[in-house]
Amino acid sequence: MTDITAGEIPVFDSIAAFREWRKEMIRQNKTVGFVPTMGALHEGHLGLVQTAKQECDVVAVSIFVNPAQFAPHEDLDQYPRTFDTDYASLVASKACSAILLPKVSEMYPVGITLDRSQQRGTFVEVQGLSHQMEGIPRPHFFRGVATVVTKLFNIVQPDRAYFGQKDAQQCVVLRAMIRDLLLPIRMRSIPTRREADGLAMSSRNRYLTPEMRNVATLLYRAITAAKEAIIERGVSDREEILAPAYKIIDEVSQEVKAQGLPFDIRLDYLSLVDVETLSELTTLGKSQAAILSGAIYVGTTRLIDNVLINTNEL
Amino acid sequence: MTDITAGEIPVFDSIAAFREWRKEMIRQNKTVGFVPTMGALHEGHLGLVQTAKQECDVVAVSIFVNPAQFAPHEDLDQYPRTFDTDYASLVASKACSAILLPKVSEMYPVGITLDRSQQRGTFVEVQGLSHQMEGIPRPHFFRGVATVVTKLFNIVQPDRAYFGQKDAQQCVVLRAMIRDLLLPIRMRSIPTRREADGLAMSSRNRYLTPEMRNVATLLYRAITAAKEAIIERGVSDREEILAPAYKIIDEVSQEVKAQGLPFDIRLDYLSLVDVETLSELTTLGKSQAAILSGAIYVGTTRLIDNVLINTNEL
Known part of the structure; x- marks a missing residue:
């Protein structure tokens, strides 16, 4: 397990090592807030981290670009990966206590192909809320989101999880998932951060x-x-x-x-x-x-x- | 929360009350073994409970006839419900510390119909392992099993979970599910108990x-x-x-x-x-x-x- 040095944040690329950190939080009786992200952090993400820190003793942030929520024609390869600046932003925020940076091979033990017909392994689907709106042009999207968030929840075991309202349907889908799967997690959705001219941060x-x-x-x-x-x-x-x-x-x-x-x-x-x-x-x-x-x-x-x-x- | 009286086992029909029991086990630093059942307990189930008790500090047994794993033409209504004798068997086993007896309305917050095309809510599917063997005559079956076991795991949060090898495909599906969803649970499959003439107990x-x-x-x-x-x-x-x-x-x-x-x-x-x-x-x-x-x-x-x-x- 990485030491927590002043001003620095432990970064866990192994799930087992993260679990040790989580156990230590249980021993210290600390509540854990969780902000799952795909990195390329902006003020919207950092606002979630700040809110989490106000409401929980410690905050864990995951950075994982989730293949299962991309279709073959979408921008998985092109999606921005900016770990160094993400890390610096989280240190500067003074609100993040641990970073989970899992490998695709650990998150998808039997692998993950973007071709849905070829996918194997366990998937989570929220029926009735996943195939309208964003689910029409992206029929695979919310299944990918629900699946990866379930996995991340099982690793992080947060008391509260924070999501941005910019992804409105995602908030509704995940709130339903938490309720249906009886996850002992409080879902928090936070208003969209915008640029001065109103553009939603993304x-x-x-x-x-x-x-x-x-x-x-x-x-x-x-x-x-x-x-x-x-x-x-x-x-x-x-x-x-x-x-x-x-x-x-x-x-x-x-x-x-x-x-x-x-x-x-x-x-x-x-x-x-x-x-x-x-x-x-x-x-x-x-x-x-x-x-x-x-x-x-x-x-x-x-x-x-x-x-x-x-x-x-x- | 029901008191644990000598010789008696607390029965929780509320998920919230069970969670309090579970928290108490954490406070007492006790490992929890879990045996999910649909009731109508026989020696096969009781063997799982005994094995669990040998390997864990305390054992929780759930009794829940899961609608989602039955098709409309199958025996959901007819499935034996024998709580009184189940309870007596568990008391006699001296190996069970808590019984979870959840209501359908709590397990399926948006309801559950057997007509799959009309089902709403969150479902878990293990792709690649669910549609052969038992999955051919019962195409809905393992999705129902994986979904309810995920819910039960989220309530019970066991250290180890025990399943009978009579349901061989179920063991393989659930072991894959635990691995894929990164559940911090040790899966244990126990050899089939048989009558003297070889008939598998069921x-x-x-x-x-x-x-x-x-x-x-x-x-x-x-x-x-x-x-x-x-x-x-x-x-x-x-x-x-x-x-x-x-x-x-x-x-x-x-x-x-x-x-x-x-x-x-x-x-x-x-x-x-x-x-x-x-x-x-x-x-x-x-x-x-x-x-x-x-x-x-x-x-x-x-x-x-x-x-x-x-x-x-x-």
Whole structure:
């Protein structure tokens, strides 16, 4: 086991060694908060770590780019791996007590291929919540997330686990998973951190060129306009709610074209769902808790965002 | 929390109350063995409890007839529920420290229907090991088993878990699940207990009439004859190995018919698989560890059994 030296954080790339650290926390009667990440840490992640530190005695952060949640055509190989800066950020945060950096071979003992039809081993699926919204373009995604989070929970055995609300559906899926599998873990979802202009912080933002970055706020502006239709104008009809969002996305796409910028804006979807069932709503009930979300491509980079309606919790 | 009175065993029908018992065991620094059952306890189960008690400080037994592992046409409603005699057997065993008797509504918080297409909630599937052998006639079965055992493990958090080798494929599936999900649990598989005439003990044996019980050993005699072909005659070809087994089953079926008994014997399958991959073997390698198994119907009662080749462990 790595020693905990002042100002430094032990990094465990072996599950067995991490378990020893965890046992020591039990001996010391310390509550453990857990922030699972895929690295490429930004202020959003560090905010989760800070909140965890406020609520728990010690905080463990995992960094693991999970193959099972990528499809063969997606960006697994390209996904940013920035351990040195991640480590420096966590040290600077003064809120992280241990880093779990597991190997793919330990996390997937029988291996993991991205070709779902060839996958072997144990998988966790949350039925009823995994195949709408983000689950339509990414039918494999939430099975991969639920599986890796189950494994990480079994290693870390946290008292509380922290997730960002930017991944709204992930929060709903994992809260259901914790409940269904009777995991003795308190799920905490934390509001999305945004840049000054409203862009949701995301590890994938670094794929954006400056020109792309300039227009990337369009999704947030679109869903915010839709939320205003609900909150300020009392609109309840789905099409009326989403109309201003579609309008903004359409206008910005046209502008990008008109300016001859070397990329396209393409809307993947806009969605308005009930916060519990994740079923699409044709009419929003008075004070019904809902998620207004969407995904767009800016060039080849896919960005997601959401705003919550009549709730702060996921 | 129920008091532990001398000679009595606390019975927890609330998960929260069981968790308090479990926490007390942690405080007392006691290792916990776990025997999950569906009740209708027989000597096979009690043997698991005894072995667990030899290897752990305390033993928890769960009794839960798991709906998710039954198909709509199977015997969920008819499955024997005999809590009073189960409780008496566990008290008499002097080896059980706690009984978990959870409610379906707590185990499946969003409910559970036997119609798989309508099921919602979180499920665990062990791919590659769940859809051969018992998984052919019962395609839903191991998903139901893996799901409920994951839930039970999350409640009981045992150091060691005990399963009977009569359910050979279940042992292989659950050992893979524990490994894949990185559960900090030691899996123990215990040899099948048999009646004096060789019949594997099973809760479903009580469905048999005396006339059925008389012939029910045919499956064990069949797979034992096949095993003898391997061990005593060095046979390696699948068809040659299984030939004496088919012969016995055919002969007994004919006898039952000739005697005009009021039931039929029907072979479901015979199987010879590698112990790790559970793939059917056309040739058994020299000293290759394998499972020789089968399922038969005696009347409407389905019985399974197996013998191990070149191994004692599952």
